[in-house]
Amino acid sequence: MSAYPPISEHLDDVASARAEGRRKMEWAAQHMPIMERVREEFREEKPLEGETIGMAMHVEAKTAILVETLADGGADVAVTGCNPLSTHDDVSAALDAHESITSYAKRGVGDEAYYEAIEAVIAHEPTITVDDGMDLVAAIHEDHPELIDGIVGGAEETTTGVHRLRAMDEDGALEYPVFAVNDTPMKRLFDNVHGTGESSLASIAMTTNLSWAGKDVVVAGFGYCGKGVARKAAGQNANVIVTEVEPRRALEAHMEGYDVMPMAEAAEMGDVFLTTTGNRDVIVEEHFEKMDDGVVLANAGHFDIEIDLEALAELAVDRYEAREGVDAYELEDGRRLNVVAEGRLVNLAAPVSLGHPVEVMDQSFGVQAVCVRELLECAHAETYEPGVHDVPDELDREIAEIKLAAEGVEYDSLTESQREYMDSWDHGT
Structure with a gap:
């Protein structure tokens, strides 16, 4: 295990930080019905039991709900930041208090400490990666190729990370499957816009x-x-x-x-x-x-x-x-x-920044969570070869349906005749 210390060893008043971080997380959770539903499922079914998830994300209150959801699904989670200025130290400390989570994320670190924290996450030998910007995936491939055979797959959150992954894939250098979460409609139409x-x-x-x-x-x-x-x-x-x-x-x-x-x-x-x-x-x-x-x-x-x-x-x-x-x-x-x-x-x-609105990230993180579930469900069938993969449409629709139900919005469904017409080619004018 890495000698780089988790966030709790960086803070003078850990208890106070954890309490404040938990307060922020509880506010976010109130407005994240998708993650609440997914979290209930994960707690009951434990689909991630025995897995180790390495994460490099913007560690703030909304992200913390995703991190805890994965831990509640049975995984051991190691997390750090994906930007030197985006971490909320109090939230990071609150996560680190969870028995199945180790958080190395700290705000304001220099380049050396930033990459040391990524190395600390990798030292947990993750079987799944969840990334925002692809720094974690890049570090594993460049410096720890011996771990790749043990990695089921990953998920990438953002535009920049997906661009880097696709370039890596085109060069034949990406050696495990990664879902391009950024490119799915529930991400780009809401999170990005x-x-x-x-x-x-x-x-x-x-x-x-x-x-x-x-x-x-x-x-x-x-x-x-x-x-x-x-x-x-x-x-x-x-x-x-x-x-x-x-x-x-x-x-x-x-x-x-x-x-x-x-x-x-x-x-x-x-x-x-x-x-x-x-x-x-x-x-x-x-x-x-x-x-x-x-x-x-x-x-x-x-x-x-x-x-x-x-x-x-x-x-x-x-x-x-x-x-x-x-x-x-x-x-x-x-x-x-x-x-x-x-x-x-x-x-x-920015000093006052809180990231995307809670309701928006509820959708994106819901997609992240079900992508992790999908990777494990399909691992033994070897459904996903190494490379960048689109998120299966049924997973994206699942998150949209949860959101609409939470908002009390009803919508139409295709009739059998409409479905037959849309699937046919021989109905002319």
Whole structure:
């Protein structure tokens, strides 16, 4: 076992932290009917009995409900953070108090401690991985290939992680099956659109104390996350500008009524810039040189490489904390460019950030939980070969049905004749 200590050994007042973390978790649980249903099933049937689950996630109250659900299903769980600034230490401490959970997640760690915590999770020799960003999967393949034969499979939560996994799969380097949870409708249509849109804008507004109304807001990327940010910003009376590299998405943004232009042009116009691409070097030196004094720069992608902060630091003659969570970079001509949350995932890394709304994450984590169940149910049948797999549609529908029932929403079903018609090819005009 790793010598890296769990969260409880980092804190001065562990009991107080655990109590506060538990309070946050209880609030989240009240608003997560999907996870409540899944948790009841897992407690009764123990489908994860004897398994060890390694997790690298944003460790906060909603995630904690997923972690405890997996533990209640019979698994031993080791968890750490997937972003140095997204962990809530009190929630991490509350998880670590569970007899079947070890939490290594701690907020504000440097790169070395961040990866030491991932190594500590791997030292538990997981049979299943649950990841957000793919750092855990990458570390296992690169540094611990001897563990791969004992791993049933994994699940990946986010866009960036799925992109990395698909690249790994195309190279023939992914050696166990992983579900692309991010790509399933119950994730991308709600978590990516409503979750990212609402939580990113709320975090920026609370951190800066600035209004959206009348602002020129530049949204980099018009995938599901970018669509959500653009829609929510427009709903708060901002003027939205979209930048894109994919022509069909650019056309979609144009036909939805947004201004579409290259970042080089948008840089001269924007008041707030929010990147959602999952790629690197989206806002770089040539863009900084054109920006107005006082602009706000933030990132809603997974890693802190979308805004080139090294180039910005080289341009700056001074850097100081303008507000908690906001670093001002003062340029030689006196302009100040303000970066929120160190360019990290703004809806989780800003000081006031709480991540996606509880109801949204209830859906995403419900999918995660049933994917873990599916991997184990199908393990002996070898249904899933190494590689990236779409989440089976019946699992996604299962989560949607639980949510609709909890909301008291009824809906129609196909009749036999309608089902027959949809499955046939010989009914012409």
